[in-house]
Amino acid sequence: MAADQGEPIGIVAGGGTVPLHVAEAAIRAGRRPFIVAIDGEADPGIAAYPHEVLKWGQIGRMQAVFVEHGVKELVMIGNIRVRPDFSTFKLDLGALRVIPKVLALLANGDADLLSGVVALMGQLGFTVVGAHEVAPDLVANKGPLGRHTPDKGARRDIARAMRAARAIGVIDAGQGAVAVNGRVVAMEAAEGTDGMIDRVGALRAAGRLKWSGRAGVLAKCAKPQQDLRVDMPTIGPKTVTAAASAGLAGIAVEAGRVMIVDRREVIDLADRSGIFLVGEVTQPEPVA
Amino acid sequence: MAADQGEPIGIVAGGGTVPLHVAEAAIRAGRRPFIVAIDGEADPGIAAYPHEVLKWGQIGRMQAVFVEHGVKELVMIGNIRVRPDFSTFKLDLGALRVIPKVLALLANGDADLLSGVVALMGQLGFTVVGAHEVAPDLVANKGPLGRHTPDKGARRDIARAMRAARAIGVIDAGQGAVAVNGRVVAMEAAEGTDGMIDRVGALRAAGRLKWSGRAGVLAKCAKPQQDLRVDMPTIGPKTVTAAASAGLAGIAVEAGRVMIVDRREVIDLADRSGIFLVGEVTQPEPVA
Numbered sequence: 001m002a003a004d005q006g007e008p009i010g011i012v013a014g015g016g017t018v019p020l021h022v023a024e025a026a027i028r029a030g031r032r033p034f035i036v037a038i039d040g041e042a043d044p045g046i047a048a049y050p051h052e053v054l055k056w057g058q059i060g061r062m063q064a065v066f067v068e069h070g071v072k073e074l075v076m077i078g079n080i081r082v083r084p085d086f087s088t089f090k091l092d093l094g095a096l097r098v099i100p101k102v103l104a105l106l107a108n109g110d111a112d113l114l115s116g117v118v119a120l121m122g123q124l125g126f127t128v129v130g131a132h133e134v135a136p137d138l139v140a141n142k143g144p145l146g147r148h149t150p151d152k153g154a155r156r157d158i159a160r161a162m163r164a165a166r167a168i169g170v171i172d173a174g175q176g177a178v179a180v181n182g183r184v185v186a187m188e189a190a191e192g193t194d195g196m197i198d199r200v201g202a203l204r205a206a207g208r209l210k211w212s213g214r215a216g217v218l219a220k221c222a223k224p225q226q227d228l229r230v231d232m233p234t235i236g237p238k239t240v241t242a243a244a245s246a247g248l249a250g251i252a253v254e255a256g257r258v259m260i261v262d263r264r265e266v267i268d269l270a271d272r273s274g275i276f277l278v279g280e281v282t283q284p285e286p287v288a
Numbered sequence: 289m290a291a292d293q294g295e296p297i298g299i300v301a302g303g304g305t306v307p308l309h310v311a312e313a314a315i316r317a318g319r320r321p322f323i324v325a326i327d328g329e330a331d332p333g334i335a336a337y338p339h340e341v342l343k344w345g346q347i348g349r350m351q352a353v354f355v356e357h358g359v360k361e362l363v364m365i366g367n368i369r370v371r372p373d374f375s376t377f378k379l380d381l382g383a384l385r386v387i388p389k390v391l392a393l394l395a396n397g398d399a400d401l402l403s404g405v406v407a408l409m410g411q412l413g414f415t416v417v418g419a420h421e422v423a424p425d426l427v428a429n430k431g432p433l434g435r436h437t438p439d440k441g442a443r444r445d446i447a448r449a450m451r452a453a454r455a456i457g458v459i460d461a462g463q464g465a466v467a468v469n470g471r472v473v474a475m476e477a478a479e480g481t482d483g484m485i486d487r488v489g490a491l492r493a494a495g496r497l498k499w500s501g502r503a504g505v506l507a508k509c510a511k512p513q514q515d516l517r518v519d520m521p522t523i524g525p526k527t528v529t530a531a532a533s534a535g536l537a538g539i540a541v542e543a544g545r546v547m548i549v550d551r552r553e554v555i556d557l558a559d560r561s562g563i564f565l566v567g568e569v570t571q572p573e574p575v576a
Binding site for chain 2: 163164167168170171172173174177178183184185186187188189190191199200203208209
């Protein structure tokens with residue numbers, strides 16, 4: 001199906017290639033993507049899709065562009081490297097109407113900002129949906145995703161790492177953890193998933209963690225309270241490469257709640273590296 | 289009080305200077321320390337105290353030495369860098385009597401090993417006690433320990449970081465966490481407390497974490513199930529130096545359950561660096 005057919009879907013694109021994968025997956029799912037890219041953030045690859053580049057603050061123009069292209073549903077996706085610099089804000093008339101509300105939102109923490117932006121889009125007449133709703137094939141399904149499968153020891157590490165990832169998610173601290181031979185050796189916070197995996201590799205290289213062959217599991221899951229419409233945990237080819245380099249045996253992600261960017265390459269890399277990749281259904285735990 | 293007076297207390301010393309601080313604190317508390325140092329692990333500073341250096345496996349000799357010096361209570365303290373290499377084990381007759389039990393213990397995980405060693409010492413006629421029982425002034429008390437105190441923002445970070453440290457303790461994954469401006473930015477596992485603090489400093493230096501002046505709190509607490517007799521969380525001068533270098537505003541430790549090694553230097557360093565140091569009473573949370 002081509003990009004000029006199907007029900008329109010708006011994509012507000014931050015940085016990175018994830019928005020491109022969402023656009024592709026939307027097309028596969030029979031939707032017609034239109035991208036509004038944030039100037040200075042978006043990947044040049046958006047040029048392959050109908051799009052317009054706007055600056056922070058051009059909210060009225062964004063609304064007009066989406067209306068013009070028949071967009072009723074929006075996906076907001078991609079990295080925002082920095083909070084917008086208000087001194088360079090280009091405020092249009094549409095922005096002036098909503099700016100007091102936006103400023104009030106920005107004064108709060110991240111979670112409030114994100115849910116506030118969803119509410120703001122609602123005021124402008126758009127429904128914010130999750131990428132997983134537009135393109136279900138972006139999300140991990142249950143069971144093995146590649147050709148390798150976890151053995152008994154790896155299943156124990158999956159359970160340990162998933163439990164740690166859930167526990168830190170419950171307290172809104174992180175999404176990922178690594179367990180090796182039954183022991184949690186790393187938990188993710190501000191350093192990000194790749195930073196955490198690299199640390200495990202460095203501790204092993206320094207002899208502070210020891211195992212032979214491949215062992216250990218990276219687990220990643222969404223926080224129980226996470227709004228998947230605006231903030232979904234993601235793995236991609238870089239995650240697999242990092243896990244393979246660190247000597248891990250595999251990766252477990254929460255089925256239905258973690259996005260796999262570039263699934264074909266991810267599975268191919270996992271298969272060739274000899275590491276497993278599984279989707280796990282996790283049980284909710286009581287909030288501490 | 290001198291080292292040749294008071295009720296004897298045995299110290300089985302691994303590496304680092306902590307065993308020396310325990311010996312000093314024991315003398316201050318009116319005890320007479322005798323150190324059995326593990327060859328290749330113990331700090332040369334043990335020479336200042338009555339001691340004997342033994343190799344791994346000289347369990348019969350250890351028993352005889354302690355009996356000879358009237359020791360009934362033992363503190364086991366200090367770092368063990370590596371698990372003993374059985375090929376270099378020097379087994380004495382006392383060891384041969386207990387070695388089947390020791391081997392069975394070593395086949396299990398760390399927690400089992402430690403509690404098993406406590407049971408083994410009991411079989412040999414000794415009671416293992418915690419350093420905090422012998423020398424209460426080694427342990428953090430409640431309230432400010434230096435002259436700086438947390439402000440309102442820092443109190444919020446104490447609560448956030450303590451909550452994260454407790455949550456990862458409940459799942460037996462770690463003991464420490466750092467929160468900055470209301471957000472958990474690092475959690476400790478295999479990298480250790482200093483490694484975690486250094487990471488926060490590196491993320492700040494790389495612009496991935498931003499704050500001006502001093503902000504953020506390192507929290508450290510014992511795991512709920514931790515056997516403080518053989519494995520007590522510790523902070524020392526290096527912890528304070530690392531926290532100060534990373535730009536943190538202060539350190540919070542669980543009162544009564546975290547050891548402060550070299551308290552005078554720790555407090556002096558904190559005071560001079562402009563960071564606070566507080567003992568916090570934490571509430572147990574339901575096990576996840």
